[in-house]
Amino acid sequence: MNYIQLKQELQRISSDASGAVSLYASTPDGPIAICPDEVQRSASILKVPIAMACLAAADRGEIDLDAQLKIEEPVGGSGVLAYMTDMDHMTLRNALTLSIIVSDNTAANLVIEYVGLERIQAFFRQVGAEHSLVSRKFMDYDALAKGLENVATARDMVRFLACLDPASEFLSLTSKQQLKTIMRDQQLIDKLPAYQPIFDETLIIGNKTGTLPGVEHDIAYFEKGNRRVDIAVLTSNWDYNHDGQKTIAQIGKAIIEYL
Numbered sequence: 001m002n003y004i005q006l007k008q009e010l011q012r013i014s015s016d017a018s019g020a021v022s023l024y025a026s027t028p029d030g031p032i033a034i035c036p037d038e039v040q041r042s043a044s045i046l047k048v049p050i051a052m053a054c055l056a057a058a059d060r061g062e063i064d065l066d067a068q069l070k071i072e073e074p075v076g077g078s079g080v081l082a083y084m085t086d087m088d089h090m091t092l093r094n095a096l097t098l099s100i101i102v103s104d105n106t107a108a109n110l111v112i113e114y115v116g117l118e119r120i121q122a123f124f125r126q127v128g129a130e131h132s133l134v135s136r137k138f139m140d141y142d143a144l145a146k147g148l149e150n151v152a153t154a155r156d157m158v159r160f161l162a163c164l165d166p167a168s169e170f171l172s173l174t175s176k177q178q179l180k181t182i183m184r185d186q187q188l189i190d191k192l193p194a195y196q197p198i199f200d201e202t203l204i205i206g207n208k209t210g211t212l213p214g215v216e217h218d219i220a221y222f223e224k225g226n227r228r229v230d231i232a233v234l235t236s237n238w239d240y241n242h243d244g245q246k247t248i249a250q251i252g253k254a255i256i257e258y259l
Contacts, residue, residue: 003029043210053123079104129156159231192252216244
């Protein structure tokens with residue numbers, strides 16, 4: 001599949017979807033954009049740029065990834081920490097990892113609290129993600145009732161993914177490799193990586209999903225040889241979330257066929 005065919009296929013998939021699709025992809029042959037600047041509830045995809053802000057601060061020597069964090073306010077939803085007993089501390093490094101690979105909300109909140117909202121938003125501004133915002137912790141219903149919401153756009157999320165490029169100056173090479181490895185070890189792979197061939201070791205995919213009622217998102221980097229695609233797919237207005245998951249999986253399949 002060439003670039004023109006990929007663009008046509010992504011437009012077809014988006015048009016045929018029963019939900020609303022916002023998409024931005026950076027490919028070796030040029031960008032592909034479908035409503036890329038539509039601001040949406042971010043769900044868990046913002047856990048990646050939160051992790052980036054954490055790693056950038058560690059690169060500057062401002063925080064210690066091996067700092068021990070006290071688990072005081074476990075929250076439900078995705079993840080495992082809220083369901084474990086006799087576990088009251090963990091390192092910042094491990095919290096960052098859990099916030100990505102199993103989308104652990106408690107772990108993500110530990111990272112947010114330690115790094116700080118101001119430092120996180122400063123990183124967002126530095127990257128140029130003007131329409132994305134972390135205004136509260138995950139599963140914070142009191143803040144949500146006050147109108148505080150975490151939001152993102154597809155274009156902004158690809159700006160964040162571009163921070164993993166070797167030429168990017170926002171993270172050290174060590175931090176880039178660490179986060180790429182964490183994303184590659186993602187346990188939630190039923191969307192963009194769903195059609196990754198099991199035995200194709202030349203194709204590398206690292207992703208991070210997001211889910212709310214009626215909302216399905218995924219962001220990912222795809223690498224094969226010297227070719228790379230960064231893509232963010234944000235979708236909403238689904239009567240059934242599974243339909244959104246299938247739509248995003250079809251988009252991922254097209255990216256794989258293009259590479």
